[in-house]
Amino acid sequence: MALSPAIDPAGYTYAHEHLYIDLSPFKNNADCCLDEYELLRDELNSLMDRGVRNIIEMTNRYMGRNVDFIGRLMLETGINVLFSTGYYQQNFYPPHVAQRDAQTLAAEMVAEIETGIGNSGIRASVIGEIGSSEGKITPDEAKMFHAAALAWHQTGRPVSTHTGFSTMGPEQLALLTGFGVSPESVVIGHCDLRDDLDTLLKIIDAGAWVQFDTIGKNNYFPDEKRVRLLSELSQRGLLSRVMLSMDITRKSHLAKNGGPGFCYLTDTFVPMLRAAQISQREIDQMLRDNPATFFK
Template sequence: MTVMHPIRTVTGPLAADRVDGPVLAHEHLALDLRRDGDDQAVLAEGHRTAIAAELAGLRAEHGLSLVVEQTCRGMGRDAAALARISRQAQVAVVASTGWYYEPFHPDEVAAADVDALTGMLLADIEDGLDGTGVRPGLIAEVGGHAEPTRAERRVLTAAARAATAADLPLATHAHLGRGGPAQLELLTGAGLPAHRICIGHQDLLDDPATHRELAAAGAYVAFDTIGKEPYQSDERRLRLLLALLDAGHADRVLLSCDISRHSYLRGHGGHGYGHLFRSFLPRARAAGVDDDLVDLLTRRNPLRFLTGATTEEF
């Protein structure tokens, strides 16, 4: 039986058996991806109150227990803000370290080899993020194009090595859903077991065969941009999800909304962090997904991913 370590949250260790409500497996609460004049791609100080209020409302209405926050190095990470939001909302938050895909790599990536990059991640994991003492519980969202660039391959390899050394899970950014099998091959080739890996944004990829391939290999498959209709309709996302469930891979799926712009916040007129609970899951239930399966998708699976537990243990 796997030894399950407590989940590292921004306010301290949390025993997995204390998480009795749903988990949002890929979100952003503090973020800055502004470039090329795109001022929407930010979740900053002025948005903190609205974010905390939204999470508190989801805790009260839907039992939201945990948010996995995947903002990493070069993405405007703010661990101190995450701790404040978590305390205000009374919702546990897991912070991350890693590097996003190459257009957002900070200068430190270009100057470092795999060993140096691995050392940077391990320093974050052991010493805490950005001088706050907040320790990450995840390496994410480690980015790559459909064909990873040379820099992305170095980052992915370093991330796998650090995750293996620290016994942490790793979640990827597969740009527009593409390149997942290549990411999985690279990460497992660097020594990280497939069950510690989540391949991101697969709900943007209309390719059920790839979803089955990733799940059959033992990786988690993230349907994590739910509600982002300009990228993909939720109707198609649901069709892809049901196909993966029907193929027998319900224990490999993670769900979330990936809120990454302040215009997505409910208080700013967007669909918000709760779109999964308010809209998508009711449609899934209407299509035959029962309450036990919803609990598997939204609570037990993310806990298994975060802790490395087996299906028998959760």
């Protein structure tokens, strides 16, 4: 019987991460294969020391997912990992996506949720990361959102999305709710790559969740601006709809390789939040309570 990992509600959760991902064939860049076991193990042990107990692993089948590799990390570090099922976005789709209908694509997701991922003995817990391109949703991507909605109707598992540089989030939500998905079951990903408070408010007002999940990627968008946006949401009492993460995907993102490392969020970004007068209660909300509610 396949196991379906459950979130530990007492610990912090990184809501959008990758512990093994291989996009190197698509990007023609060996750095895009995150596969350094010892470095990942050591960083996860450090996260455990800081009270992080859960990782939402967003690598689905066609992003190079490696359940055995992650299973070893779970056993050796004690960290809890929830796995995902679905398809990423247009540029990374395998050829068969164009030929299959939404019902067939949904059936693949449902099988990984209800039966298990391959022969791993582990079931997927999240429908994601379901993505769209920057500034548009292609016809095949729209079909994938339909498939995700069908999988949600059958399993009730939450849907986590990928936006291209914080674009098309409201449109993603409109697609999913148009297919009957409850907005409370949707989190829009990568909402922290644009200085766009209005879009954040629109998504939250519609009943969905938002993720600030590229924390530490200052080359894309500075953390100081992320903090300012979170302060705006704090002043409106809306951090109860926000989750945090880093979306580490490359070897060069790991601390020993010169990157921020997984502990950057707890060690550097959280003190930035405190300095901006965001309370410990709100920090606990974003890192513990909100993920425990959403991914339960």
